Amino acid sequence: MICPWCDTDVEDDWHAFVGCMVAHESWYWVGLSTVLQPRVGTVSSLTDFVFDICRSESRDIAGRVALLLWQMWVARKDVIWNNVYHTSTSIGRITLLYGSNGKKFINSPHHRLCNTRIV
Ligand SMILES: [Zn+2]
Numbered sequence: 319m320i321c322p323w324c325d326t327d328v329e330d331d332w333h334a335f336v337g338c339m340v341a342h343e344s345w346y347w348v349g350l351s352t353v354l355q356p357r358v359g360t361v362s363s364l365t366d367f368v369f370d371i372c373r374s375e376s377r378d379i380a381g382r383v384a385l386l387l388w389q390m391w392v393a394r395k396d397v398i399w400n401n402v403y404h405t406s407t408s409i410g411r412i413t414l415l416y417g418s419n420g421k422k423f424i425n426s427p428h429h430r431l432c433n434t435r436i437v
Pocket of ligand 1: 333
């Protein structure tokens with residue numbers, strides 16, 4: 319399947335959340351480029367990428383990453399199912415708004431992401 323955002327590359331999990339230009343720009347808009355850049359090319363999968371963030375970064379940073387990944391997932395579903403396109407700016411804005419509302423991260427995307435067991 320071709321990526322619905324850039325319409326040029328084959329869509330896989332890495333491309334959807336990291337490699338696609340829309341995803342890449344979204345990391346920038348939420349101020350997480352410094353989390354993304356050092357890991358590109360050093361991890362072999364999206365799973366390793368996420369677990370490295372959960373293991374190495376603060377709870378706040380890992381929480382913001384989880385919110386961003388969740389918003390990218392929601393935005394991609396909107397393209398595929400509703401033909402509604404979100405820009406990287408709007409994905410970033412929604413992520414920042416959701417992250418700044420003071421909710422605890424218990425049962426948040428971060429909590430679920432970093433506490434998922436691989437069977
Ligand atoms: Zn793409």
